[in-house]
Amino acid sequence: MPHPLPNARSTEDVALGIRRRVFEHVIRNNGGYLSQACSAAEQLAFLYNEALTLGPPTLPMIPQPFGGVPSAGNPDYVTGAGYNGPFAPHYDRLFIAPAHYALVAYACLIEVGRMAPEGLEMFNQDGSSVEMIGAEHSPGMEVHNGTLGIGFSTAAGLAWGRKRRGDSGQVCVFMSDGEVQEGQTWEAVQAAAHHGIDNLWALMDVNRQQCDGAMESVMTVGDIATKLRDFGAVVAEIDAHDLGALRQAKAEPHPGKPLIILAHSSPTQGMETLRPRLPRLHYVRFKSDAERDATNAGIAAELGIAPITLGDH
Amino acid sequence: MVELVNRPYATAFEAHALANPDVLCLSADLTSSCEIDGFRDRHPDRFLSMGMAEQNMLSFAGGLGLAGYRPFLHSFGVFLYRRPYDQLMASIAYPRRKVRLMGFLPGITTPGGMTHQAIEDISVMRAIPNMTVLETGDATEVESICAAADAVDGPVYCRVLRGAVPRLFDTPLRLGEMRVLAAGSDVLVVTAGITTEEAIRARAAFDRAGVSVRHLHLSTLKPFDAAAIVAHAAACRYGVVTLENHLVAGGIGSMVAEALAEAGLARRLIRLGLQDTYAHGGSRAYLMGYYGMDAMALVRAVERLTGLQTGIDEAALGAVRLEAVHSVLKAEAL
Numbered sequence: 001m002p003h004p005l006p007n008a009r010s011t012e013d014v015a016l017g018i019r020r021r022v023f024e025h026v027i028r029n030n031g032g033y034l035s036q037a038c039s040a041a042e043q044l045a046f047l048y049n050e051a052l053t054l055g056p057p058t059l060p061m062i063p064q065p066f067g068g069v070p071s072a073g074n075p076d077y078v079t080g081a082g083y084n085g086p087f088a089p090h091y092d093r094l095f096i097a098p099a100h101y102a103l104v105a106y107a108c109l110i111e112v113g114r115m116a117p118e119g120l121e122m123f124n125q126d127g128s129s130v131e132m133i134g135a136e137h138s139p140g141m142e143v144h145n146g147t148l149g150i151g152f153s154t155a156a157g158l159a160w161g162r163k164r165r166g167d168s169g170q171v172c173v174f175m176s177d178g179e180v181q182e183g184q185t186w187e188a189v190q191a192a193a194h195h196g197i198d199n200l201w202a203l204m205d206v207n208r209q210q211c212d213g214a215m216e217s218v219m220t221v222g223d224i225a226t227k228l229r230d231f232g233a234v235v236a237e238i239d240a241h242d243l244g245a246l247r248q249a250k251a252e253p254h255p256g257k258p259l260i261i262l263a264h265s266s267p268t269q270g271m272e273t274l275r276p277r278l279p280r281l282h283y284v285r286f287k288s289d290a291e292r293d294a295t296n297a298g299i300a301a302e303l304g305i306a307p308i309t310l311g312d313h
Numbered sequence: 314m315v316e317l318v319n320r321p322y323a324t325a326f327e328a329h330a331l332a333n334p335d336v337l338c339l340s341a342d343l344t345s346s347c348e349i350d351g352f353r354d355r356h357p358d359r360f361l362s363m364g365m366a367e368q369n370m371l372s373f374a375g376g377l378g379l380a381g382y383r384p385f386l387h388s389f390g391v392f393l394y395r396r397p398y399d400q401l402m403a404s405i406a407y408p409r410r411k412v413r414l415m416g417f418l419p420g421i422t423t424p425g426g427m428t429h430q431a432i433e434d435i436s437v438m439r440a441i442p443n444m445t446v447l448e449t450g451d452a453t454e455v456e457s458i459c460a461a462a463d464a465v466d467g468p469v470y471c472r473v474l475r476g477a478v479p480r481l482f483d484t485p486l487r488l489g490e491m492r493v494l495a496a497g498s499d500v501l502v503v504t505a506g507i508t509t510e511e512a513i514r515a516r517a518a519f520d521r522a523g524v525s526v527r528h529l530h531l532s533t534l535k536p537f538d539a540a541a542i543v544a545h546a547a548a549c550r551y552g553v554v555t556l557e558n559h560l561v562a563g564g565i566g567s568m569v570a571e572a573l574a575e576a577g578l579a580r581r582l583i584r585l586g587l588q589d590t591y592a593h594g595g596s597r598a599y600l601m602g603y604y605g606m607d608a609m610a611l612v613r614a615v616e617r618l619t620g621l622q623t624g625i626d627e628a629a630l631g632a633v634r635l636e637a638v639h640s641v642l643k644a645e646a647l
């Protein structure tokens with residue numbers, strides 16, 4: 001099957017497709033990481049549909065079942081990196097640091113033609129590689145990241161190594177703002193700046209939310225942009241839902257430094273029906289059929305589709 | 314049908330904290346997931362939100378200990394020791410601070426995969442001088458773990474069950490006391506945490522097959538009562554099977570092996586649990602089957618040990634209690 005050109009569809013269209021897929025999944029499965037689709041749909045669509053230079057996928061469109069964890073006795077082990085294309089010097093690499101965004105990332109893979117829709121049916125099913133918290137072997141995941149705050153460090157190391165080898169490909173990390181609470185994030189930025197790692201950039205979903213609610217109420221982090229600049233990064237701050245602004249931010253020159261784009265997002269973008277749930281948006285679930293039906297009808301209307309038809313439940 | 318108790322930790326912690334003014338509640342952005350959201354809302358002056366910053370939380374707790382408080386730290390078990398291990402050593406264990414580490418989702422009880430599964434916590438924790446290590450296996454033990462842990466003069470790590478927890482016992486967890494759940498004389502079976510329920514599932518089938526099992530349930534993993542284990546092992550003619558929700562290296566299987574070797578008691582030992590492997594994400598029942606940690610794995614191990622063909626198959630075992638993926642008792646599907 002020919003691989004569709006990266007920009008065969010508009011990025012707006014891909015973002016809408018992501019929201020629709022994640023919404024449908026969450027309604028059908030009676031819960032899920034839905035708010036992350038609201039905040040990050042444009043960001044992931046932008047990465048896969050235009051910002052990254054990725055080769056065609058090297059792994060089957062329908063994901064293989066779980067094939068065992070890495071060990072000397074498992075020579076056939078593969079990561080999910082193949083969904084982002086081959087590891088060639090001129091191609092970019094992408095890490096999804098907050099691995100609980102996996103559902104959104106999988107939906108994006110489908111929208112850009114890198115995974116078959118069947119892949120999402122396998123989400124969180126026993127024996128499947130399409131795990132709820134994206135594992136290293138899950139589609140589109142290149143390294144294990146479920147423990148938050150390690151992504152940028154690994155990316156910095158990979159970027160330094162690639163630069164030394166003369167690779168032209170860049171390393172990109174999709175990050176969450178909760179990660180700035182972890183000390184390691186700051187050690188990573190510090191090291192990247194110290195070593196002049198400028199083939200490295202990050203896109204951070206600044207939705208101001210974390211598990212317990214608004215970050216402001218859980219642990220104040222202050223002005224992330226100023227702090228990152230003080231630690232040596234070039235920082236661009238934009239509206240996460242403005243693709244023009246995303247493009248402009250990506251074009252920001254950052255010689256000798258990593259670029260970090262702070263994408264200020266709304267955790268209910270495109271699904272304002274969710275708004276009354278604030279400040280508890282981290283994981284959306286329904287306490288009753290009535291609540292699910294109302295959410296189904298409300299969001300479906302916002303997304304311009306018919307409510308998801310449910311079987312017996 | 315086994316009785317299921319909803320969110321036993323929530324109630325037990327609140328009662329214990331209210332009776333003990335020096336107890337503080339710390340959380341690392343997993344407040345609902347660790348069932349302390351009600352406590353936070355009702356007793357904000359006793360609750361410290363530490364954000365997703367575990368390294369700081371551990372050393373901070375060491376400081377609270379120095380100030381005379383007894384902080385209870387709440388997170389998924391894995392986040393309480395993997396990254397903040399150095400802080401645990403220097404700020405808590407060495408100075409013997411009365412810090413209570415309440416680790417939720419032990420072993421493969423989370424579908425979150427490698428990064429969420431505490432599979433080497435017992436091994437790590439028991440190697441740390443001054444640590445006490447406890448594990449809950451039912452609702453009664455969850456209800457009594459706060460008081461038991463808080464009585465310890467030093468740091469404590471607890472593996473805590475959450476959500477809908479079965480009630481298997483009617484007496485509280487008592488520090489240093491193991492439970493003798495069956496007093497047979499062929500095979501000694503040693504379990505803790507969720508593996509106890511697995512062994513109980515196989516009990517009737519063993520009885521019918523004429524295998525006389527002696528079953529011990531551990532809730533105090535350190536200090537480890539080696540003398541009692543050796544005495545029980547000596548009373549069983551074929552040997553010992555350990556079954557743990559953990560790597561066999563360094564966990565209960567290792568503790569039993571050390572006890573037998575040091576006592577010079579020659580008994581065969583089969584250690585069930587994760588065999589030098591990471592685990593992946595999936596439901597609890599599936600993962601227990603996949604990694605050989607369930608009732609069926611125990612039956613096969615007993616057959617190997619005794620050389621008997623028990624004829625026990627899945628149908629002969631007690632029903633598996635299936636966990637609802639989405640339950641109002643859990644903050645997320647983890």
Ligand SMILES: Cc1ncc(C[n+]2csc(CCOP(=O)(O)OP(=O)(O)O)c2C)c(N)n1
Pocket residue numbers: 036098100146147148149176177178179205207209210211282341342343365392
């Ligand atoms: C080191 C670590 N501590 C705790 C967790 C549990 N956890 C998962 S997501 C999350 C915070 C979510 O905030 P954020 O990363 O900003 O994601 P978002 O709110 O956008 O979903 C936490 C605490 C974790 N995965 N890793």
